[in-house]
Amino acid sequence: MIRGVRGAITVENNIEAEILSATESLFKEMIKANKIKAVDVASVFLSVTDDINAAFPAKVIRMQEDWTYVPVMCMKEIAVPQALEKCIRIMMHWNTELRQDEIQHTYLEKAIQLRPDLTKQ
Template structure:
C-alpha cells in the first residue's frame, strides 16, 4: 500500500445547511464509489469551502455515512481569490491504497467541473 490523495469538488446554489450537507455527502459517495474507498483505509479528510458558505460545517455530512465515525475530518476556508468559483466545497482525502496515481479518479460535480477540465472523470449532476 501507498499513501495517495483523492481530490474532488462541488458547488451549491445557496448558503443553506441542507444544501451544503447534501452536496458534500453526494460528492463523498461518488468519490468513494469511483475509487472503491473503504473508510478504514482513510487517514484524513480535509474539506474547504469558499467564504460565501457559512451555514454549516461540511464535515457533518461525513458523519451521515456508514463507517466514517472515526476518520479525522477538518474544515477550512479557501483563499478568497478574485473571480474564483463561488459556493464551492472542495475535498482532499488522504488514504492508503494499492492504486497507481493514474488509477485515481478525482471527481468534480456541478459548476466545479470548471476547476479541472483536464481530468478525464468529470460528472455533472
C-alpha cells in the same frame, strides 16, 4: 502508500440542507468511483469558499457508517478574486496501491471547470 483523492462541487445557496446534500453527493461519488473503505482513509480535509458558512460540510462525513473515527476537518479556501463561488472541496488521504493516474478525482456541478482534464464526461 497514501494518495490524495480530490473532489469539488458547488451549491446554489448558502443553506445548511443544500450544503450537506451536496457534500454527501460528492463524498459518495468519490467513494464509489475509487471503491474506498473508511478503514483505509487516513484523513479528510474539506474546504469552502468565503460565501459558504451555514453549515460544517464535515458533519455529513462523520455521520456515514464506518466513518466515525476518520479524522475530518473543515477549513476556508483562499479568497482569490474571480475564483469559483459557493464551492466545497474535498481532499481525502487514502491508503492504496493504485498509481496516481489510476485514481478517479470527482468534480461536479460548476466545479467541473476547476479540473476539466480530470473530469470524465
